[in-house]
Amino acid sequence: MRTATLGPARRAESLAAMADHELDVLVVGAGVVGAGTALDAVTRGLSTGLVEARDWASGTSSRSSKLIHGGLRYLEMLDFALVREALKERGLLLERIAPHLVKPVPFLYPLQHAGWERLYAGSGVALYDLMSMARGHGRGLPTHRHLTRRHALRVAPCLRKDALVGALQYYDAQMDDARYVATLVRTAAAYGAQVANRARVTSFLREGERVVGVRVRDLEADGEYEIRAKQLVNATGVWTDDTQALVGERGKFHVRASKGIHLVVPKDRINSSTGLILRTEKSVLFVIPWGRHWIVGTTDTDWNLDKAHPAASSADIDYVLDHVNSVLAVPLTRDDVQGVYAGLRPLLAGESDATSQLSREHTVMHAAPGLVVVAGGKYTTYRVMAKDAVDEAVHGLDQRVADCVTEDIPLVGAEGYRALWNARARIAADNGLHVVRVEHLLNRYGSLSQEVLDLIAEDPTLAAPLQGADDYLRAEIVYAASHEGARHLDDALTRRTRISFETFDRGTRCAREAAQLMAPVLGWDADRVDREVEHYEKRVQAERESQLQPDDLTADAARLGAPDIVAG
Secondary structure, rough: OOOOOOOOHHHHHHHHHHHHEEEEEEEEEOOHHHHHHHHHOOOOOOOEEOOOOOOOOOOOOOOOOEOOOHHHHHHHOOOHHHHHHHHHHHHHHHHHHOOOOEEEEEEEOOOOOOHHHHHHHHHHHHHHHHHHHOOOOOOOOOEEEEEEEHHHHHHHHOEOOOHOOOOEEEEEEEEOOHHHHHHHHHHHOOOEEEEEEEEEEEEEEOOOEEEEEEEEOOOOOOOOEEEEEEEEEEEEEHHHHHHHHHHHHOOOOOOOEEEEEEEEHHHOOOOOOOOOEEEEEOOOOEEEEOOOEEEEEOOOOOOOOOOOOOOOOOOHHHHHHHHHHOEEEOOOOOOOOOOOEEEEEEEEOOOOOHHHHHEOEEEEEEEOOOOOEEEEEEEHHHHHHHHHHHHHHHOOOOOOOOOOOOHOOOOOOOOOOOHHHOHHHHHHHHHHHOOOHHHHHHHHHHHHHHHHHHHHHOOOOHHOEEEEEEEEEEEHHHHHHEEEEEOOHHHHHHHOOOOOHOOOOOOOOOOHHHHHHHHHHHHOOOOHHHHHHHHHHHHHHHHHHOOOOOOOOHHHHHHHOOOOOOOO
């Protein structure tokens, strides 16, 4: 079983190794595209490094709708190539690359007009299914079906009777986006990539016109490194223009940020056995099953304020509630909202004033000799973006390089997952856990669950759930720090787990317990534990305050009231 342990020692070793020898490829930015690019490069046999200023997936890639989908609404825009590409990737992720992380999810589309709408929408969904099966990657999902109003209300009793005349049901897929990126990074490291988070690029090194490396500041140990590479890849998403400015290159395109917010509500607030997809005047709204919760979103509005901490305003929350309540028999209220998160989409600018119409396709180019920029795109097609970025970088390498192989590379934890799932009752009995706990571990770590179980074998107290966040075991917090590169409490509660938006208290009740679990792994003393907890509580307080503000400007100001745990 292939694995990689991204603890504190491995991070220090990786930074030193990157500084010691010139790399073939250095990737800047560890969102899904950057992590995917590092995996693509290293599996072609290239010496590869990956640096991230904050945490894996700390930007857009941890704040999405958690969907792996073909983009059904892009069919309406007649963007068949994008849908075909995304459907192929959806199938690969479900069947081969990450079956432990990517799961089927049903959606109900309520029809509001008799006759023509069923024909129009039904034709689109039928084409969606046909395009998926035509690529040979649709066998893992059921095909769509037409439902009468009575049948639709049995499937989704939450709907108002006057909100639909019938419905269509179809399938897409979902994943935990931040966990997926962390697994991508670990997979790249398992194949030999050197990776380091909390390592900020402060400048680029040039020899004449050519970009030959970067200066990196270690935000944890306050050291500086010069890392040289034959080719660099800028995969910094909504920060693309800022990163290009460090190079002194204006760039041939610009990335525009579009804010999307999501609400998280308890499962019992919406009585349905299926997700929902609803039309809005601008885009679509999803109601997505998420364990013991629903995720409801999203918005699509221009954002020109702080990129690191986009804030959800009161107006954003009202927008989502108003639209979902238009079809619910029992409306949601502010009191039902358990969590809120906001993220920024990196859209290629210049094609439309409306952010929902900006391109979801990606662009790759050599912005300067030695520097490749990749931007745009959507989460589902990250692997294609990564392949295109490495293909472009290869043009600048004076050596023969193998073709992309990531279509056939399972992520760590995928190997043996299905066999372990079949044996989950035995695994539970052998480890003294309830089978539901084992299922939870398998769907988060796959075959790497054994590493979590080994921690429990060494310290049985880690088998207990966290107080105030009992979906997660204490062992998972230790594992986040010892194996997954979590450097701070915020990393563990916001991205390695999703406690920060899955509990009404946003994780403050379990914050101290979690920090104390991380402390031995990361060498924290009591004062450091106090600082981590204080920072986390201030962050939650600032987010809550921002969500009471009437607009983006005041919400942004309120959110910035909580400083980062690591000054960058």
